[in-house]
Amino acid sequence: xxxxxxxxxxxxxxxxxxxxxxxxxxxxxxxxxxxxxxxxxxxxxxxxxxxxxxxxxxxxxxxxxxxxxxxxxxxxxxxxxxxxxxxxxxxxxxxxxxxxxxxxxxx
Amino acid sequence: xxxxxxxxxxxxxxxxxxxxxxxxxxxxxxxxxxxxxxxxxxxxxxxxxxxxxxxxxxxxxxxxxxxxxxxxxxxxxxxxxx
Numbered sequence: 001x002x003x004x005x006x007x008x009x010x011x012x013x014x015x016x017x018x019x020x021x022x023x024x025x026x027x028x029x030x031x032x033x034x035x036x037x038x039x040x041x042x043x044x045x046x047x048x049x050x051x052x053x054x055x056x057x058x059x060x061x062x063x064x065x066x067x068x069x070x071x072x073x074x075x076x077x078x079x080x081x082x083x084x085x086x087x088x089x090x091x092x093x094x095x096x097x098x099x100x101x102x103x104x105x106x107x
Numbered sequence: 108x109x110x111x112x113x114x115x116x117x118x119x120x121x122x123x124x125x126x127x128x129x130x131x132x133x134x135x136x137x138x139x140x141x142x143x144x145x146x147x148x149x150x151x152x153x154x155x156x157x158x159x160x161x162x163x164x165x166x167x168x169x170x171x172x173x174x175x176x177x178x179x180x181x182x183x184x185x186x187x188x189x
Contacts, residue, residue, distance in 0.1 A: 011108055015115060018116070020142055024139050024142050033139070038141070041149075044146075044149060063164070077179060078141070083182075084134070087186050
């Protein structure tokens with residue numbers, strides 16, 4: 001029973017990993033790519049690693065450690081990279097309406 | 108069920124790798140590399156489950172730590188380059 005629940009969670013995580021790769025491939029500029037890649041892969045890691053921990057209970061402690069580490073570091077890396085690319089002059093795509101970081105209100 | 112996992116994650120890694128090769132700026136390449144690193148961390152965890160080796164989870168943890176440091180350091184470098 002635990003094995004079936006764990007493998008279903010692993011399959012959900014695989015689907016979100018694929019969506020993360022597809023978003024990185026398809027999105028128009030670096031900020032959209034960061035958002036698609038980071039959000040989808042964070043949820044995919046949650047589901048996959050907890051699924052492995054549920055399917056094998058002796059892996060559960062290290063799985064929780066890995067999930068906590070990814071949950072703490074993935075948003076930090078994403079925001080640091082977005083700030084660095086904005087400061088180094090990477091322009092958003094033409095379809096962007098609001099650029100809050102520049103300080104304007106989108107007018 | 109895990110072969111389906113390996114097929115889907117391999118497709119995601121290949122799409123990210125195409126973006127690493129074709130990305131217009133360095134920021135695109137680093138973003139795609141960050142996504143690919145998180146995917147490979149999950150792949151190592153599923154390999155630990157599939158081979159029934161608990162020691163591979165430590166490798167996944169160290170890989171996640173090193174990929175986070177790599178993203179931060181490359182971002183600091185990109186930020187300093189005006």
